[in-house]
Amino acid sequence: MLSLLKKDLVLNQRQFIGVSLIILITSFSFPTAHFYIFFSCILTSNLFMSDSKNHVNRFLQSLPVSKSLIVKSRFIYILLETTFFILLLWGINAVAFYGNASKFPWEQIYLYTLNDILFVFGIVLIIQAISIPLYYKFDSVLLVNSMQGIVGAIFLITILFGVRAAKANFEGEHFFASQMTKGLMEWLRSPVPFSPVVLFVCSLILFFVSMKGSKELLKNTTRMD
Numbered sequence: 001m002l003s004l005l006k007k008d009l010v011l012n013q014r015q016f017i018g019v020s021l022i023i024l025i026t027s028f029s030f031p032t033a034h035f036y037i038f039f040s041c042i043l044t045s046n047l048f049m050s051d052s053k054n055h056v057n058r059f060l061q062s063l064p065v066s067k068s069l070i071v072k073s074r075f076i077y078i079l080l081e082t083t084f085f086i087l088l089l090w091g092i093n094a095v096a097f098y099g100n101a102s103k104f105p106w107e108q109i110y111l112y113t114l115n116d117i118l119f120v121f122g123i124v125l126i127i128q129a130i131s132i133p134l135y136y137k138f139d140s141v142l143l144v145n146s147m148q149g150i151v152g153a154i155f156l157i158t159i160l161f162g163v164r165a166a167k168a169n170f171e172g173e174h175f176f177a178s179q180m181t182k183g184l185m186e187w188l189r190s191p192v193p194f195s196p197v198v199l200f201v202c203s204l205i206l207f208f209v210s211m212k213g214s215k216e217l218l219k220n221t222t223r224m225d
Contacts, residue, residue, distance in 0.1 A: 001069065001072075001073050001076075004065070004069070004070060004073035004074070004077075005073055005076065005077050005080075008047055008073070008074060008077040009077070011046075011047055011050045011051075012043055012046060012047055012050075012081070015039075015042075015043050015046055016043070016081070019035075019039040019040075019043065019085065020085075020088060022035055022039070023035065023036065023085060023088050023089050023092060024088070024092055033089070033112070033116070033120050033184060033185070034155060034158050034159055034184065036085055036086065036089050036120060036124070037120065037123060037124055037127075037154075037155065037158070038151060038152070038154075038155040039085070040081075040082050040085055040124045040128075041124065041127050041128070041131070041147075041148075041151045042148060042151060043081065044078055044128055044131070044132065045131070045135070045144045045147050045148050045151075047074070047077075047078075048132075048135040048139075048144055049141060049144045049145075051139075067215065067218040067219055068215045068218075068219070070218070071136070071211060071214045071215045071218055072211065072215070074132075075132070075207070075208075075210075075211040075214070078128060078132070079125075079207065082121070082124055082125065082128070083121075086117060086120065086121045086124075089112070089117075090112055090117050093109070093110075093111065093112050094111065094112075096109050097109045097110075097111040110182050115195070115196040115197070116185050116196070118196040118197055118199070118200040119185070119188065119189055119192075119196035119199060119200070120185075120188075121200060121203070122196065122199040122200040122202070122203035122204075123188070123199075123203070125200075125203035125204065125206070125207045126203045126206060126207075127151070128207065128210070129203070129206045129207045129209070129210035130210070131147055132210055132211075132214055133210055133213050133214045133217060134147070135147075136214045136217045136218060137217050158184055158188070161184065
């Protein structure tokens with residue numbers, strides 16, 4: 001299991017470092033939730049793209065490792081990676097918020113609440129839970145590229161709605177990013193009829209159901225390449 005987790009980390013090492021730096025830099029002023037949703041999904045798709053291009057699944061099939069363990073380790077890695085980024089986002093955001101309190105009004109930086117974090121985390125887990133079984137089922141670079149295009153389109157839409165909300169509540173030069181982030185969170189949560197906690201719990205359940213389904217998908221295949 002540990003070796004498989006290390007393999008995924010090596011495959012995504014550069015992207016992992018790059019996303020960490022983006023969150024570190026942008027959390028001080030820009031609504032990083034946009035980037036978190038986008039890059040978390042992109043990093044996952046990159047893992048499967050690397051598998052397909054480098055025939056990693058064919059190699060793993062030759063090892064005395066069960067398909068169930070391969071799927072389980074991939075899901076655990078994605079969950080750990082996603083958790084790391086959301087905690088990094090939350091931590092840096094809090095440092096930026098309280099660190100600037102003595103110099104600027106607190107409203108300059110939007111402080112993510114626990115409900116915000118659970119909601120955004122849940123959204124990412126739902127996207128992962130839906131997309132990962134598709135990657136295992138079709139093992140196609142075209143599918144990965146298509147999914148990345150869809151995620152990119154969603155990313156642009158959230159940016160546009162965030163800017164729209166910011167303009168509607170614009171209070172001055174120093175408040176634009178804060179209003180943009182606040183507007184995004186309100187827009188994302190508006191169509192959801194239940195609390196972020198319920199959404200998060202449901203997303204975790206769906207994530208583990210997706211893992212079980214992905215295991216069955218691989219068990220029913222005669223080869224993994």
